[in-house]
Amino acid sequence: MKRKKELIAIFISLILSILIVMFFPSNIGKQALISNINLSEEKSHIAQKIEYVSLEPIDVIKVYHKGNLIGIIYDSELIQNAIDMEEAKLAGTKFEGYEIDISSELYILKEKSFWKYENKDQEILSYIIDNNLLVVQAVRIDIVKENDIVDTIYVKSIEEFSNALRRFALCFIDEKTYVALENHEKILDLTTYGSQDKNIYIEETIKATPTGASTKELFADEEAIFMYLCYGRDYQLEYYTVVEYDTISGVASKTGLLAKQLLAINDDIDNINQALIVGQQLIVTYFTPPITVVVEQQRLVQEVTYPTESTYTFDMTLKRGEVVEDVAPATGYNDATYTDIYVNGILTSYRQDSVVVRVEPTVGQYRYNMQDYSDRGVFFSLPVRNPVITCDFYCYANHHGCDFIDRYNRYGDVLAVADGTVIRKGYNSTMGYYYYINHSNGIIARYLHMKTPGYKEIGDIVLRGEVIGQIGNTGRSTGPHLDIGIYIDGKLIDPCWVLPCEQASYW
Structure with a gap:
């Protein structure tokens, strides 16, 4: 029991x-x-x-x-x-x-x-x-882009990270502007030619969260954070040895850095005008930051404006070859304001914000009695053999062509003045038998008063100097001759502006 x-x-x-x-x-x-x-x-x-x-x-x-x-x-x-x-x-x-x-x-x-x-x-x-489960008090910094965490670092305090971030930002923007932006002051627009920083921002979102981190994970101080912001996690410093006549701006240009960046990463130089010592070693590692810094810079420049193409007016009262300038062309200028976009110190784009016209350009005004069309790329020869000009352009009222005869053959051959394509042929009581040939680049020639309908049909290709018919006396004509007219962009011009009339004799 x-x-x-x-x-x-x-x-x-x-x-x-x-x-x-x-x-x-x-x-x-x-x-x-x-x-x-x-x-x-x-x-x-x-x-x-x-x-x-x-x-x-x-x-x-x-x-x-x-x-x-x-x-x-x-x-x-x-x-x-x-x-x-x-x-x-x-x-x-x-x-x-x-x-x-x-x-x-x-x-x-x-x-x-x-x-x-x-x-x-x-x-x-x-x-x-x-x-690493024994940790110190820290702040977790997440770099977030489009809702994805790009990288995470651990720092001792948000103040230390903010100070390093400020130093990093000053590698890209003027300090005076940065301070003004920090204080939410308005940056006034430029009133004189030049440029100024207007804004700075980071494309990524930076999130800070109190946490713990091992000393192996923790960025030890502001300098370590700053170097991370400049170069990311894995980097190797590169150095430049100063030679005679080197300047800070010159070294920066040689190595692809901004002068601000060169000053920020080298403790032994503190202003852009500081003299360098031959043999001095400078850190010149190119920036490869883990974040994207965008700086908007305003630029005010004077831009030259040019007049539109001068106007030319045909004036029969002038001598052949004479050109009179009534109004001389002159340039004007505008004041143009641009916003240049720099991404991590590199100019990537720009936009024009405003234009103020200061002086309008002046369009030149000319009167002439000839013009050169050699820039049309069409090579011409005369339309008859043994050429004699009996009546040139406007030798009488409303005569819009140039009359040619063959000195030795009253009914000699009519020749194509340039390569082209027959686009029209026929007969009427004024023009007699005629051809229209397209010689390209806006140039069309008409051949009038021929003896017969000619040897070519519409659509045929002709070559410069090729026989296309005979001199005649058909239509309204007072004797055998070829009346040739030249159209430039639909307007009848003096044929001798394009034909080598200096090879002909005059009646």
């Missing part, structure tokens, strides 16, 4: 021990510890064998990383001691004085268990350290 009572007492104690939830104080980090009692076996990242099952519940500490059990530790001071050791390592470094905590990815569950696992405390601690 006594033995039976003892067994009942043990059973009741066991049941009570399972139902009692105990909370244990802990100085491990700043994470809340959850207490519980567990009778089941849970699979862990670091394998731990069960050594035995205890009759009394045992204190165990379960360590989880991203929701997965790493393992079970028994030394409640293990992680705190590791934190103290890591903080001691920061002495004398840029991180001295920083408090180390456990990562938000890590959480610890303290509970009672009847399972006694083998001790793997040191292996679990190594996992925590190797996976």
